[in-house]
Amino acid sequence: xxxxxxxxxxxxxxxxxxxxxxxxxxxxxxxxxxxxxxxxxxxxxxxxxxxxxxxxxxxxxxxxxxxxxxxxxxxxxxxxxxxxxxxxxxxxxxxxxxxxxxxxxxxxxxxxxxxxxxxxxxxxxxxxxxxxxxxxxxxxxxxxxxxxxxxxxxxxxxxxxxxxxxxxxxxxxxxxxxxxxxxxxxxxxxxxxxxxxxxxxxxxxxxxxxxxxxxxxxxxxxxxxxxxxxxxxxxxxxxxxxxxxxxxxxxxxxxxxxxxxxxxxxxxxxxxxxxxxxxxxxxxxxxxxxxxxxxxxxxxxxxxxxxx
Amino acid sequence: xxxxxxxxxxxxxxxxxxxxxxxxxxxxxxxxxxxxxxxxxxxxxxxxxxxxxxxxxxxxxxxxxxxxxxxxxxxxxxxxxxxxxxxxxxxxxxxxxxxxxxxxxxxxxxxxxxxxxxxxxxxxxxxxxxxxxxxxxxxxxxxxxxxxxxxxxxxxxxxxxxxxxxxxxxxxxxxxxxxxxxxxxxxxxxxxxxxxxxxxxxxxxxxxxxxxxxxxxxxxxxxxxxxxxxxxxxxxxxxxxxxxx
Numbered sequence: 001x002x003x004x005x006x007x008x009x010x011x012x013x014x015x016x017x018x019x020x021x022x023x024x025x026x027x028x029x030x031x032x033x034x035x036x037x038x039x040x041x042x043x044x045x046x047x048x049x050x051x052x053x054x055x056x057x058x059x060x061x062x063x064x065x066x067x068x069x070x071x072x073x074x075x076x077x078x079x080x081x082x083x084x085x086x087x088x089x090x091x092x093x094x095x096x097x098x099x100x101x102x103x104x105x106x107x108x109x110x111x112x113x114x115x116x117x118x119x120x121x122x123x124x125x126x127x128x129x130x131x132x133x134x135x136x137x138x139x140x141x142x143x144x145x146x147x148x149x150x151x152x153x154x155x156x157x158x159x160x161x162x163x164x165x166x167x168x169x170x171x172x173x174x175x176x177x178x179x180x181x182x183x184x185x186x187x188x189x190x191x192x193x194x195x196x197x198x199x200x201x202x203x204x205x206x207x208x209x210x211x212x213x214x215x216x217x218x219x220x221x222x223x224x225x226x227x228x229x230x231x232x233x234x235x236x237x238x239x240x241x242x243x244x245x246x247x248x249x250x251x252x253x254x255x256x257x258x259x260x261x262x263x264x265x266x267x268x269x270x271x272x273x274x275x276x277x278x279x280x281x282x283x284x285x286x287x288x289x290x291x292x293x294x295x296x297x298x299x300x301x302x303x304x305x306x307x308x
Numbered sequence: 309x310x311x312x313x314x315x316x317x318x319x320x321x322x323x324x325x326x327x328x329x330x331x332x333x334x335x336x337x338x339x340x341x342x343x344x345x346x347x348x349x350x351x352x353x354x355x356x357x358x359x360x361x362x363x364x365x366x367x368x369x370x371x372x373x374x375x376x377x378x379x380x381x382x383x384x385x386x387x388x389x390x391x392x393x394x395x396x397x398x399x400x401x402x403x404x405x406x407x408x409x410x411x412x413x414x415x416x417x418x419x420x421x422x423x424x425x426x427x428x429x430x431x432x433x434x435x436x437x438x439x440x441x442x443x444x445x446x447x448x449x450x451x452x453x454x455x456x457x458x459x460x461x462x463x464x465x466x467x468x469x470x471x472x473x474x475x476x477x478x479x480x481x482x483x484x485x486x487x488x489x490x491x492x493x494x495x496x497x498x499x500x501x502x503x504x505x506x507x508x509x510x511x512x513x514x515x516x517x518x519x520x521x522x523x524x525x526x527x528x529x530x531x532x533x534x535x536x537x538x539x540x541x542x543x544x545x546x547x548x549x550x551x552x553x
Binding site: 092178 | 362445
């Protein structure tokens with residue numbers, strides 16, 4: 001009860017919990033599309049590639065304004081995502097290799113810039129190094145407003161383009177044959193995912209951010225077979241585990257917020273994979289009654305049952 | 309108004325400088341059903357994708373109803389290979405069929421009662437009305453194939469391009485699907501079907517394209533589907549007359 005009381009009255013905890021709820025909600029919703037398209041790790045590449053953008057934005061402007069830093073993060077994050085797509089599309093380098101390549105190249109550049117800044121411009125005082133592993137305690141009201149505004153825009157776009165994004169995720173070739181600009185929609189979805197990532201970086205950090213996109217979705221998928229319910233559930237799980245992580249880390253000394261949030265999400269994933277009806281491990285082990293034709297289709301495999 | 313639904317002349321497609329389709333030509337009149345046959349890697353899927361603008365065409369000319377594909381896009385229905393999508397996607401049969409109407413709906417509009425009724429009618433036509441709300445991973449291969457077919461039917465197109473619509477289906481489903489395709493043909497539509505079973509060509513199709521990177525032969529089944537042409541397409545072992553009855 002003390003914690004609940006503090007959640008309402010304590011400025012720092014309230015700000016952190018609100019920020020964590022926002023990033024979990026936006027990350028969970030938009031992460032659904034990344035996971036369904038089999039591109040879970042694009043979030044990892046974008047998050048790591050955001051680091052040189054943050055350092056570069058500070059180097060150019062000397063400003064710690066969240067909007068400036070997020071703009072820098074989004075610029076290099078989006079550049080990395082586009083480079084991954086272009087490389088995989090136009091060369092013989094496979095998608096996963098292109099992704100690993102861009103992730104490490106951009107992250108390496110980010111580390112170089114951070115080291116330079118720490119020596120010359122006092123970036124450690126400015127708090128830039130917090131972006132590596134996240135530093136939720138440093139969140140202020142202004143940060144939360146920016147997160148809410150950007151995340152809100154991304155979610156509204158997602159809802160407006162609901163059926164187009166569904167088609168992009170399920171069967172892009174068919175969408176193209178209907179005359180829908182699938183390339184443009186792909187670019188737009190990537191941009192929305194970049195937004196979901198950059199608003200969470202200050203809290204969770206570039207290293208763990210991809211978990212925020214993936215974990216709520218994987219958990220939600222276990223409980224429902226409908227896209228709408230799945231995205232809503234992922235948003236809810238993201239928000240709830242965000243708040244839970246913030247509260248747990250505040251209740252114990254020296255417990256970092258970002259990693260705690262990610263651990264909470266991991267716990268919900270484990271629970272879902274164990275307990276969910278039909279897809280859960282326990283359900284599938286539970287005797288012959290459950291040996292329906294559908295029970296062989298676990299998680300996100302591309303398996304399709306043979307004709308019976 | 310032209311009687312030719314699809315006209316492909318000298319179409320060449322290459323992936324990374326390797327030609328996968330070489331100088332292929334095909335003419336598809338209205339009110340006919342054409343089988344596209346050839347060994348694995350012959351470029352059958354690529355040919356369909358070239359028409360749809362899904363792969364870049366290096367050279368050649370493709371006309372749909374005497375016009376560019378882009379201008380006639382609304383009149384072309386597409387049934388992709390069943391294996392090209394993840395059937396574990398969180399959606400049901402009705403929802404997949406509704407996707408066929410997304411182009412007509414336009415931006416931001418969601419399908420309503422009218423669209424739902426159209427989709428249900430298409431599912432009824434393919435004998436899948438009982439599976440409307442079924443999660444798509446819980447459908448058999450033949451049922452998934454019929455859902456894809458229903459999605460193409462709601463488009464009410466004049467030219468249908470179908471990539472192996474009979475792949476992985478049982479004998480009953482195969483008969484149902486072929487009856488549907490013949491109905492489309494009889495309604496004056498043009499149907500192009502990528503197919504792999506040589507034994508059924510004469511029963512199923514009016515015209516045939518034998519493809520092995522190049523178009524070995526194309527035209528009416530009676531004059532083109534000969535032992536010599538089939539051997540030239542597949543190698544020496546295969547013969548058109550090997551009836552399996």
